[in-house]
Amino acid sequence: MFQKILRLLGRLEQHFFLWRNTMQIMNNVYEHYDVVIIGGGLGGLVSGNYLAKAGKKVLLAEQHFQPGGCCTSFKRKGFTFDAGGHFFGSFGEKGFLRKIIQDLELEDKIKFKEAEPSDYLVFPDFTVKIVRDLSHIEQQLKSIFPDEEEGITKFLSYLKTFNYTMSFRIKDKTFREILDSFFRDEKIKAVFDVLLLYIGLPSKQMSAVAGIILFRDFILDGGYYPLGSMQNFSNMLAQQMEKFGGTVMLSTKVEKINIEENKVTGITLKDGRIIQSDYVISNADANQTFLDMIGEEHLEQKFVTRLKEMEPSVSHFNVYLGIKSEAVENLAVKGNTWYVPEYDIEKIYNKMRTNPFHENGFIHIAFPSFYDESLSPEGHESIFLTILAPFKNVSYWKEQKESLSQLLIERAEHIIPELSQNIVVKEISTPQTIYRYTLNSQGANYGWAMKNSQVSRLRLNQKSPVKGLYLAGHWTLPGAGLATVAQSGYTAAKMILEDTH
Numbered sequence: 001m002f003q004k005i006l007r008l009l010g011r012l013e014q015h016f017f018l019w020r021n022t023m024q025i026m027n028n029v030y031e032h033y034d035v036v037i038i039g040g041g042l043g044g045l046v047s048g049n050y051l052a053k054a055g056k057k058v059l060l061a062e063q064h065f066q067p068g069g070c071c072t073s074f075k076r077k078g079f080t081f082d083a084g085g086h087f088f089g090s091f092g093e094k095g096f097l098r099k100i101i102q103d104l105e106l107e108d109k110i111k112f113k114e115a116e117p118s119d120y121l122v123f124p125d126f127t128v129k130i131v132r133d134l135s136h137i138e139q140q141l142k143s144i145f146p147d148e149e150e151g152i153t154k155f156l157s158y159l160k161t162f163n164y165t166m167s168f169r170i171k172d173k174t175f176r177e178i179l180d181s182f183f184r185d186e187k188i189k190a191v192f193d194v195l196l197l198y199i200g201l202p203s204k205q206m207s208a209v210a211g212i213i214l215f216r217d218f219i220l221d222g223g224y225y226p227l228g229s230m231q232n233f234s235n236m237l238a239q240q241m242e243k244f245g246g247t248v249m250l251s252t253k254v255e256k257i258n259i260e261e262n263k264v265t266g267i268t269l270k271d272g273r274i275i276q277s278d279y280v281i282s283n284a285d286a287n288q289t290f291l292d293m294i295g296e297e298h299l300e301q302k303f304v305t306r307l308k309e310m311e312p313s314v315s316h317f318n319v320y321l322g323i324k325s326e327a328v329e330n331l332a333v334k335g336n337t338w339y340v341p342e343y344d345i346e347k348i349y350n351k352m353r354t355n356p357f358h359e360n361g362f363i364h365i366a367f368p369s370f371y372d373e374s375l376s377p378e379g380h381e382s383i384f385l386t387i388l389a390p391f392k393n394v395s396y397w398k399e400q401k402e403s404l405s406q407l408l409i410e411r412a413e414h415i416i417p418e419l420s421q422n423i424v425v426k427e428i429s430t431p432q433t434i435y436r437y438t439l440n441s442q443g444a445n446y447g448w449a450m451k452n453s454q455v456s457r458l459r460l461n462q463k464s465p466v467k468g469l470y471l472a473g474h475w476t477l478p479g480a481g482l483a484t485v486a487q488s489g490y491t492a493a494k495m496i497l498e499d500t501h
């Protein structure tokens with residue numbers, strides 16, 4: 001009953017947003033804003049909140065019918081499924097996300113559940129349980145890899161004490177080089193390697209600094225699940241922005257960023273309406289922002305060339321399943337699980353990037369309803385299976401998605417043996433689905449791939465080359481991930497507040 005009321009309220013809220021947007025457009029109510037934000041991913045929503053709270057007149061335009069971008073959810077037959085992210089990081093005592101929640105007065109509105117354990121890594125010869133207590137991870141690894149005892153102690157201590165001075169020394173290194181300096185056994189390297197896939201690259205391609213920050217802020221800090229779903233978190237941010245006096249317009253696509261003499265003058269919406277503003281924050285895909293919404297003719301050739309050389313991160317293929325709880329009652333693993341049939345992560349990664357059907361591919365199984373039982377009807381669980389996947393065209397996915405989903409279900413049966421007999425609801429998303437709902441190039445999950453040539457000072461700056469245009473989100477600094485883009489939203493707002501002071 002309670003679930004039904006929640007669903008009804010959710011639908012009413014959507015209708016209200018749409019109705020209100022239409023009225024605003026018809027009445028041409030708003031024409032000039034202090035700041036316009038393109039995109040309601042977490043980067044955009046967090047910027048909008050800080051700016052509105054500081055008294056700026058802010059408009060956020062989001063093309064999707066709900067806010068959140070990669071942080072959205074959908075419902076099917078009583079099950080709630082998160083479309084993208086499954087955990088937040090950086091919510092520990094000193095985590096940046098915690099600061100944002102406090103600053104934005106959301107502590108009473110959003111509750112996070114600590115995911116403990118956050119991950120199980122299931123390899124052919126052993127399983128590692130990732131928990132907050134590092135000494136527990138240390139003990140497990142030492143009992144599996146007694147010959148690596150010294151390296152394990154040193155590596156974990158290195159991760160714990162890592163600071164920005166140290167980051168300068170390893171700025172050109174890959175994460176693999178760091179692993180090689182501590183370990184000899186390829187199997188222990190695979191343990192750390194597979195976790196890097198949480199931001200989309202294996203260790204040989206991943207920037208060492210980005211990898212270490214991922215471990216520090218996301219993995220060793222543990223995962224956190226926002227109760228009520230990922231969508232609930234995004235909705236709260238949108239509502240709070242409005243409470244601070246900002247305006248959120250959903251189902252509103254921005255077509256153009258208007259510029260005169262290399263200075264932003266506002267935006268043009270898809271319906272042709274022009275909104276004036278001296279400041280624009282783009283939370284949208286960077287290629288779209290610069291090449292489509294601005295146009296090469298307004299940009300320096302050097303910048304355009306660099307942009308065209310940059311490489312988007314991977315995308316995902318997801319199978320969302322509503323299942324009977326009996327399928328998972330006696331599982332050995334009780335949390336999100338990586339099933340990894342081979343130790344050479346680099347090799348499997350490269351194969352899966354071109355062929356999602358690669359037979360020894362890994363799979364990630366998320367169990368959100370283990371952390372929040374409101375996500376599924378009583379006696380059921382909501383889970384999702386994920387692999388990385390190439391950005392192929394719509395007709396490829398129309399033909400292949402059903403058989404690929406079957407392959408994922410079979411693979412997941414290594415962990416949940418009676419999975420196929422217990423499925424009540426199934427939904428599939430492909431890289432094209434991610435593209436459709438976020439407009440991120442090639443359905444990229446994490447903005448630009450987190451390689452050395454695309455992180456730190458080599459990532460796009462938040463202050464763009466166009467005066468008045470700022471960036472927030474995973475195409476800019478500091479990088480990818482839910483908490484990280486929230487931080488970038490904070491910084492973009494801060495930059496504008498300083499500029500307009």
Ligand SMILES: Cc1cc2nc3c(=O)[nH]c(=O)nc-3n(C[C@H](O)[C@H](O)[C@H](O)COP(=O)(O)OP(=O)(O)OC[C@H]3O[C@@H](n4cnc5c(N)ncnc54)[C@H](O)[C@@H]3O)c2cc1C
Nearest residue numbers: 039041042043063069070084085086254284473474481482
């Ligand atoms: C499948 C998947 C799983 C992930 N798992 C995790 C995880 O577990 N933990 C984690 O920390 N991170 C995870 N990530 C990464 C993380 O979710 C993203 O890095 C982050 O949410 C990106 O946020 P963003 O602010 O950059 O914008 P996005 O979420 O990309 O949102 C951009 C928004 O802009 C809108 N937009 C684009 N163009 C326009 C336009 N022209 N007009 C109006 N609106 C526009 C889009 O509709 C979208 O809502 C995952 C990502 C994906 C896709």
